Amino acid sequence: MEPLSPWARIETALALLAVDPAGVRGLWLRARAGPLRDRITAALPRGARKLHPGVEDAALFGGVDLVATLAQGRVVAAQGLLAVPGMLMLAMAERCPPGLAGRLAQVLDAPGFALVALDEGAEADEGLPPALADRLGLFLDPGDLAWAETAEIRLDGEEVAAARARLADLTVPREALARLARAAAAMGIPSLRAPLLAAAVARAHAAWRGAAAVAEPDLQVAAELVLAHRARILPEEAAPPDQPPPPAPEPGDPGAQTKADPAPPEDILLDAARAALPADLLARLATLRQVRAGSGSGGTGAARKGNHRGRPLSPQPGRPQSGRRIDLVATLRAAAPWQALRRPEGAQAGRLSLAIRAADIRLKRYEETSDRVLIFAVDASGSSALARLAEAKGAVELLLAQAYARRDHVALIAFRKQAAELVLPPTRSLVQTKRRLAGLAGGGGTPLAAGLRLALTVALQARARGMTPTVALLTDGRGNVGLDGSPGRAQAEEDAQRIARALRASTVPALVIDIANRPQPALGALAQMMAAPYLALPRADAQKLSAVLSQALGG
Amino acid sequence: MTQPFPFSAIVGQEAMKQAMVLTAIDPGIGGVLVFGDRGTGKSTAVRALAALLPPISVVEGCPVNAARIEDCPDWAPPPSGRIIARPTPVIDLPLGATEDRVVGALDIERALTRGEKAFEPGLLARANRGYLYIDEVNLLEDHIVDLLLDVAQSGENVVEREGLSIRHAARFVLVGSGNPEEGELRPQLLDRFGLSVEVRSPRDIETRVEVMRRRDAYEHANAAFMKRWRAQDARLRKAILAAREALPGLKTPGAVLHDCAALCIALGSDGLRGELTLLRAARAQAAFEGAASVTRAHLKAVAPSALSHRLRRDPLDEAGAGTRVARTLEEVLP
Numbered sequence: 001m002e003p004l005s006p007w008a009r010i011e012t013a014l015a016l017l018a019v020d021p022a023g024v025r026g027l028w029l030r031a032r033a034g035p036l037r038d039r040i041t042a043a044l045p046r047g048a049r050k051l052h053p054g055v056e057d058a059a060l061f062g063g064v065d066l067v068a069t070l071a072q073g074r075v076v077a078a079q080g081l082l083a084v085p086g087m088l089m090l091a092m093a094e095r096c097p098p099g100l101a102g103r104l105a106q107v108l109d110a111p112g113f114a115l116v117a118l119d120e121g122a123e124a125d126e127g128l129p130p131a132l133a134d135r136l137g138l139f140l141d142p143g144d145l146a147w148a149e150t151a152e153i154r155l156d157g158e159e160v161a162a163a164r165a166r167l168a169d170l171t172v173p174r175e176a177l178a179r180l181a182r183a184a185a186a187m188g189i190p191s192l193r194a195p196l197l198a199a200a201v202a203r204a205h206a207a208w209r210g211a212a213a214v215a216e217p218d219l220q221v222a223a224e225l226v227l228a229h230r231a232r233i234l235p236e237e238a239a240p241p242d243q244p245p246p247p248a249p250e251p252g253d254p255g256a257q258t259k260a261d262p263a264p265p266e267d268i269l270l271d272a273a274r275a276a277l278p279a280d281l282l283a284r285l286a287t288l289r290q291v292r293a294g295s296g297s298g299g300t301g302a303a304r305k306g307n308h309r310g311r312p313l314s315p316q317p318g319r320p321q322s323g324r325r326i327d328l329v330a331t332l333r334a335a336a337p338w339q340a341l342r343r344p345e346g347a348q349a350g351r352l353s354l355a356i357r358a359a360d361i362r363l364k365r366y367e368e369t370s371d372r373v374l375i376f377a378v379d380a381s382g383s384s385a386l387a388r389l390a391e392a393k394g395a396v397e398l399l400l401a402q403a404y405a406r407r408d409h410v411a412l413i414a415f416r417k418q419a420a421e422l423v424l425p426p427t428r429s430l431v432q433t434k435r436r437l438a439g440l441a442g443g444g445g446t447p448l449a450a451g452l453r454l455a456l457t458v459a460l461q462a463r464a465r466g467m468t469p470t471v472a473l474l475t476d477g478r479g480n481v482g483l484d485g486s487p488g489r490a491q492a493e494e495d496a497q498r499i500a501r502a503l504r505a506s507t508v509p510a511l512v513i514d515i516a517n518r519p520q521p522a523l524g525a526l527a528q529m530m531a532a533p534y535l536a537l538p539r540a541d542a543q544k545l546s547a548v549l550s551q552a553l554g555g
Numbered sequence: 556m557t558q559p560f561p562f563s564a565i566v567g568q569e570a571m572k573q574a575m576v577l578t579a580i581d582p583g584i585g586g587v588l589v590f591g592d593r594g595t596g597k598s599t600a601v602r603a604l605a606a607l608l609p610p611i612s613v614v615e616g617c618p619v620n621a622a623r624i625e626d627c628p629d630w631a632p633p634p635s636g637r638i639i640a641r642p643t644p645v646i647d648l649p650l651g652a653t654e655d656r657v658v659g660a661l662d663i664e665r666a667l668t669r670g671e672k673a674f675e676p677g678l679l680a681r682a683n684r685g686y687l688y689i690d691e692v693n694l695l696e697d698h699i700v701d702l703l704l705d706v707a708q709s710g711e712n713v714v715e716r717e718g719l720s721i722r723h724a725a726r727f728v729l730v731g732s733g734n735p736e737e738g739e740l741r742p743q744l745l746d747r748f749g750l751s752v753e754v755r756s757p758r759d760i761e762t763r764v765e766v767m768r769r770r771d772a773y774e775h776a777n778a779a780f781m782k783r784w785r786a787q788d789a790r791l792r793k794a795i796l797a798a799r800e801a802l803p804g805l806k807t808p809g810a811v812l813h814d815c816a817a818l819c820i821a822l823g824s825d826g827l828r829g830e831l832t833l834l835r836a837a838r839a840q841a842a843f844e845g846a847a848s849v850t851r852a853h854l855k856a857v858a859p860s861a862l863s864h865r866l867r868r869d870p871l872d873e874a875g876a877g878t879r880v881a882r883t884l885e886e887v888l889p
Contacts, residue, residue: 098651103650103651130593177767191756199767
């Protein structure tokens with residue numbers, strides 16, 4: 001069977017979602033708002049309850065309807081959106097905070113719920129929180145599909161109902177389950193939810209096409225719609241010999257009688273999945289890690305208007321939902337002027353009673369900032385000094401000015417000769433930084449690994465103090481001094497890679513700027529190891545370098 | 556409400572299951588931390604374990620699940636006095652939960668509508684005598700983590716705010732799970748978990764297929780599936796209850812204490828909590844196996860999960876803490 005055309009894939013996915021929403025658990029639709037997306041969402045099952053990333057717990061789980069309670073003088077409960085199982089729709093899912101993602105994930109683990117996540121992420125590093133991405137069965141990305149290739153989707157309600165009726169009698173054969181599991185493993189998908197969701201999708205597809213049993217075409221569709229976008233390695237790379245031979249099945253394990261087939265029919269499934277692989281998969285894999293590190297909360301180091309700690313702000317009128325704390329004094333002050341008016345006629349003058357209305361309630365607000373630290377690791381070796389050190393200095397200086405305006409901290413590390421040196425510990429002093437930067441001398445070998453290690457240490461220390469560190473590495477990439485200070489290119493390279501991996505494991509965001517005259521492929525590889533964006537800027541002026549830098553750091 | 560997935564039907568993940576069973580035998584071990592990939596059955600295991608445990612008897616209507624009427628807090632509405640049996644509570648602490656929801660707060664509705672100063676209990680009260688489960692514990696906000704640490708250590712929740720002064724028992728087994736790729740856990744919180752295990756997606760296909768088959772059977776042939784596993788779950792429950800009985804009478808030879816100390820010194824684990832947890836876990840393991848006294852074998856069986864999260868971090872050591880514990884075990888306790 002040929003892989004589905006992009007539009008047919010979308011139509012099929014929507015039909016399957018309509019047939020078995022509880023089984024496929026939902027749809028991750030990655031598309032910007034527009035007529036194309038409207039065309040897709042128009043075919044979604046009716047009556048989905050709409051959520052937005054800022055939805056509060058009281059709205060989700062229900063709670064006390066405070067206004068009605070005050071008005072009626074007895075407790076009035078409000079029903080939450082999640083009270084009864086059903087279809088949910090989350091708009092702007094790329095902005096979903098981890099807290100909401102956790103709650104929705106918990107709900108999705110309960111039977112009967114399905115979620116349509118509308119992900120409008122523009123950049124590669126915006127996306128659905130992993131807790132949700134793992135649980136939603138289907139994924140669609142219309143990409144740059146032309147309008148002419150699309151058509152209105154008509155789902156016949158009777159057909160859907162008939163398919164749903166057939167669903168109960170359909171089972172996924174054991175061999176099919178095994179094939180889906182093997183295909184998922186071949187694509188490097190660690191989560192076991194993926195093949196299970198694929199099985200549910202295959203079942204729904206069989207019901208949809210009116211088949212009596214789950215068969216080959218159903219599995220292919222499932223691989224395309226469920227497995228492809230989760231792939232962590234390209235299937236080509238995962239040739240069967242790479243896999244460890246399956247160990248003997250556990251003793252006493254019932255049903256583990258299937259042996260690996262000599263000619264695995266998974267190839268067909270992998271082919272199907274491959275057709276649906278996003279073209280920029282490898283590029284996306286690098287950014288994926290950053291999305292995870294960022295854990296979905298935008299604006300690293302930005303001020304957060306928390307409501308629990310930090311610098312107090314003026315109280316704000318509002319309703320006490322999701323546990324925000326009431327500023328009693330401010331509430332009383334707001335209510336005070338009205339007491340005479342609100343006092344019911346005939347009330348005893350001596351009895352003290354307060355009449356507080358919903359509009360009087362004031363909530364406490366706090367502002368909490370987590371300071372950013374920009375850690376510059378500057379290559380001051382001989383090779384770099386000759387080429388671009390002056391330019392790099394210029395760029396750093398421009399960034400410093402920006403950092404100063406934002407009250408960011410800055411640290412400066414220089415590495416040359418045998419070791420790295422912390423020229424300037426994290427500070428906000430612009431003058432001091434500039435002076436130290438100007439006095440930075442060049443020359444000697446390139447202890448790249450030592451520089452990176454020091455940057456990592458400073459970053460971890462800054463993080464321990466509650467700051468948000470970012471490492472910017474400026475080098476020409478020709479590391480030739482090992483961690484122990486001894487010269488030797490091979491050892492130096494190995495050391496640098498080791499630290500790069502440690503840096504990635506620590507999830508400190510980083511940025512690599514190649515200041516060599518010609519871009520160095522080795523440095524690009526190192527950047528990938530650090531999961532850091534890599535900028536090769538041969539002969540750029542400081543202004544341009546700074547612009548790119550601040551853009552990459554999220555300005 | 557459908558029955559949770561049976562505990563015995565979870566394929567593989569022996570270390571996780573062992574750690575959970577040990578805390579069920581002796582809640583004093585102090586919680587389990589499960590770190591690993593998504594979709595490896597972490598939350599399934601927690602819910603399955605609670606369903607496996609025998610019901611607890613509580614005073615009806617008591618907000619902190621007290622066993623006796625005199626233990627019911629005085630701030631709660633007076634209990635009816637009936638003792639009822641209810642399943643061991645498993646309370647989810649969701650990310651982004653506010654302080655008020657965790658520790659409890661002034662019941663603002665009652666304060667405003669009836670002018671009463673009443674306390675609205677939080678998640679900690681509900682988790683008393685049960686499990687507090689935190690998914691993605693590594694992404695939890697710092698101030699909530701601080702609160703939890705304090706309560707987990709003292710076994711008591713103290714609320715002093717908004718004119719309230721309330722305290723109630725909050726003894727629970729903390730179960731945290733998370734994916735280390737998405738964030739680290741502060742060492743202070745790490746240390747507070749008694750045991751830690753790392754779960755991985757099974758590497759071999761047959762295991763993965765078996766997981767899928769059982770899950771598929773659970774969802775689509777529920778009755779037959781539950782019937783098939785009920786007997787095994789019952790056997791495990793019996794073993795846990797027997798181990799709880801046997802625990803006080805268990806002998807701990809001096810040589811085992813010596814082994815504990817030697818192992819912790821060799822690993823350079825911080826503080827004495829390591830030794831104490833190691834010993835408790837080894838005792839629970841011995842009781843589970845029905846032994847009369849703790850032996851070195853029991854110690855070795857629980858050492859990786861009791862100690863691997865207490866080592867000083869070395870950002871450049873890629874071997875992982877588990878390997879280091881295993882290596883030291885070989886050297887110190889041959």
